[in-house]
Amino acid sequence: MRISELSRQTGATPRALRYYEEQGLLRPARRSSGYRDYDARAVQTVRHIQLLLSAGLGTTAIGEILPCIVDGTTVLAPTCPELLDALAEERSRITKSMAKLAEARGILDQLIGARANPR
């Protein structure tokens, strides 16, 4: 299928799909016309990319994790250690971010003279 079709099936813009390729996340074949030619598998791959992206992982991390994903239905399977490793790393990153945000909120609470949980 061509880029517009994959875009339609995944919701990713053609621009994003080309970007994923630049990052080595996708390797579509090329037609004699120069147009990218994606196989059906690409749909699943893009969904995996979107999932990992929404988890806060960067394209470089995703590039390392992607090959560890089993061609199951929707989600991924913690196969190789690299995957668990990268995911655990990202998780601790998030935990640290949450701590900083909580601090920032605490300061704002004082400045505002607010109660514990002002939305």
Next chain:
DNA sequence: GTTCTAACA
């Protein structure tokens, strides 16, 4: 009409 690459009022 669609896609491609490259580049940025």
Next chain:
DNA sequence: TGTTAGTA
């Protein structure tokens, strides 16, 4: 990422 330009 969007978007636009100039092509193939």
